[in-house]
Amino acid sequence: xxxxxxxxxxxxxxxLSLIVLIPLAxxxxxxxxxxxxxxxxxxxxxxxxxxxxxxxxxxxxVAALNAAFGTLVAWVMVRDRFPGKALVxxxxxxxxxxxxxxxxxxxxALYGSNSPVxxxxxxxxxxxxxxxxxxxxxxxxxxxQPVLIxxxxxxxxxxxxxxxxxxxxxxxxxxxxxxxxxxxxxxxxFSRAVGEFGSIVLLSGNIPFDTxxxxxxxxxxxxxxxxxxxxxxxxxxxxxxxxxxxxIRGLERWGTRHDR
Amino acid sequence: MTGNGLASRLALRFIALAYLxxxxxxxxxxxxxxxxxxxxxxxxxxxxxxxxxxAFWLTLEVALIAVPLNAIFGVFAAIALVRxxxxxKRLFxxxxxxxxxxxxxxxxxxxxxxxxxxxxxxxFPLDNWIQVIFSTPGIVLATxxxxxxxxxxxxxxxxxxxxxxxxxxxxxxxxxxxQTFRRVTLPAIxxxxxxxxxxxxxRAIGEFGAVSVVSGKISGETETLTLLVEKRFQxxxxxxxxxxxxxxxxxxxxxLAGMTLLNKREEDTT
Numbered sequence: 001x002x003x004x005x006x007x008x009x010x011x012x013x014x015x016l017s018l019i020v021l022i023p024l025a026x027x028x029x030x031x032x033x034x035x036x037x038x039x040x041x042x043x044x045x046x047x048x049x050x051x052x053x054x055x056x057x058x059x060x061x062v063a064a065l066n067a068a069f070g071t072l073v074a075w076v077m078v079r080d081r082f083p084g085k086a087l088v089x090x091x092x093x094x095x096x097x098x099x100x101x102x103x104x105x106x107x108x109a110l111y112g113s114n115s116p117v118x119x120x121x122x123x124x125x126x127x128x129x130x131x132x133x134x135x136x137x138x139x140x141x142x143x144x145q146p147v148l149i150x151x152x153x154x155x156x157x158x159x160x161x162x163x164x165x166x167x168x169x170x171x172x173x174x175x176x177x178x179x180x181x182x183x184x185x186x187x188x189x190f191s192r193a194v195g196e197f198g199s200i201v202l203l204s205g206n207i208p209f210d211t212x213x214x215x216x217x218x219x220x221x222x223x224x225x226x227x228x229x230x231x232x233x234x235x236x237x238x239x240x241x242x243x244x245x246x247x248i249r250g251l252e253r254w255g256t257r258h259d260r
Numbered sequence: 261m262t263g264n265g266l267a268s269r270l271a272l273r274f275i276a277l278a279y280l281x282x283x284x285x286x287x288x289x290x291x292x293x294x295x296x297x298x299x300x301x302x303x304x305x306x307x308x309x310x311x312x313x314x315a316f317w318l319t320l321e322v323a324l325i326a327v328p329l330n331a332i333f334g335v336f337a338a339i340a341l342v343r344x345x346x347x348x349k350r351l352f353x354x355x356x357x358x359x360x361x362x363x364x365x366x367x368x369x370x371x372x373x374x375x376x377x378x379x380x381x382x383x384f385p386l387d388n389w390i391q392v393i394f395s396t397p398g399i400v401l402a403t404x405x406x407x408x409x410x411x412x413x414x415x416x417x418x419x420x421x422x423x424x425x426x427x428x429x430x431x432x433x434x435x436x437x438x439q440t441f442r443r444v445t446l447p448a449i450x451x452x453x454x455x456x457x458x459x460x461x462x463r464a465i466g467e468f469g470a471v472s473v474v475s476g477k478i479s480g481e482t483e484t485l486t487l488l489v490e491k492r493f494q495x496x497x498x499x500x501x502x503x504x505x506x507x508x509x510x511x512x513x514x515x516l517a518g519m520t521l522l523n524k525r526e527e528d529t530t
Contacts, residue, residue: 005344012337019405020358023370030373069279076276090520094284097512099466101486102505106287109294134283195363197469215365234366241361249354
């Protein structure tokens with residue numbers, strides 16, 4: 001199968017380069033077009049810096065919250081039984097299937113100025129956090145679930161027979177086995193949150209120094225023809241995603257270290 | 261099970277379901293409620309305006325170009341990842357996931373910088389050949405970019421699972437590379453391929469950020485369904501925005517149903 005393999009490598013590398021790598025390289029080239037100092041100035045304007053800071057903090061919070069709740073939901077989906085579980089399990093993927101702009105509008109309909117439940121968080125930092133919680137919801141659940149299914153029940157039974165409480169056996173036996181999956185799910189959620197645009201653009205109100213996130217900031221720079229500024233911020237976002245992506249690879253290798 | 265165990269189990273179940281309800285189900289339910297608040301005919305009117313119909317067809321057209329191209333690439337990439345041996349394979353493996361991780365705005369800007377008026381090719385494509393930015397080709401390119409990894413990521417594990425013994429057997433019996441692929445490999449990977457296509461299609465139809473940078477948002481020409489939702493919202497046409505959203509949400513729910521059926525099928529056959 002050597003010739004077919006070579007063909008596949010050639011075609012896919014070419015396609016990836018044309019569609020993804022060359023355009024992204026163009027962004028990096030544009031950002032450093034006028035030298036590093038210019039790039040640094042664009043990234044560290046007060047507004048860009050404040051947007052970046054808010055983006056990273058809110059994304060970390062969202063990743064942490066979804067790590068906790070995602071593990072809990074995965075646990076309930078694997079170990080519990082209740083009517084309608086299969087349906088709920090399918091619906092967990094909804095944020096992946098629902099267009100982000102619809103996700104934003106959806107949250108605005110329930111938690112915006114016309115809220116039927118009387119909660120109005122539109123144009124606040126809380127709204128940005130909620131949108132990000134929504135779009136990153138499935139990551140941790142979907143990465144923990146398979147590990148939990150595969151987990152050997154004998155270890156828990158052994159722990160229980162030795163007198164460990166349920167909580168102790170979770171903390172000492174189950175949780176350590178889940179850590180790589182939780183971390184890689186949370187990392188995916190974080191990288192998605194950092195770049196998210198569609199679900200936030202309606203909800204955040206885009207208030208500088210308050211609810212403005214980096215992707216919306218970059219979008220506004222493109223709209224006002226400051227392509228250099230947009231490219232500079234984009235490079236920062238690009239490197240965050242690349243860093244996280246390679247980090248997840250490392251995590252996966254660490255998670256399967258006992259299998260090798 | 262002790263009473264205490266049952267209580268904590270119910271508590272966990274309650275927290276998990278409440279979290280999903282507050283974040284997912286109730287908001288989506290409210291959108292449907294708001295959409296049909298003023299009756300079905302108003303909704304039908306609002307999704308059959310010329311702008312809406314044109315947005316619908318454009319969205320479909322873009323998906324019909326982007327998804328098959330990515331399906332072909334995805335199969336090639338999966339074969340390269342699983343069967344190929346080449347330097348930089350691990351890097352290639354990581355780079356394929358870039359479209360999942362990169363912000364849609366960065367993607368839009370990247371295309372703008374390559375194909376835009378002051379881009380890599382200057383005004384050459386614009387003057388001599390084809391307009392990419394603020395036109396359909398730009399939207400197609402953005403859509404291909406964002407939905408690029410799905411098929412590869414679904415097909416690669418299946419390929420790894422089936423191994424290459426049957427392919428080698430076919431080759432030994434004198435089948436050409438193409439025959440082997442069509443008669444042996446393709447039938448084996450078909451469910452993974454279909455699953456990947458379903459995911460790509462959903463993503464292609466739903467893309468907003470990257471498309472909004474490159475489309476120019478010309479009503480009736482370069483406006484996709486998601487862009488229509490945004491425009492209607494900004495023009496205070498809330499009912500119209502909800503109606504278009506409900507249409508997209510229905511597509512998403514159909515996708516989910518398809519994914520569930522495919523997963524079931526996979527479990528049944530393995």
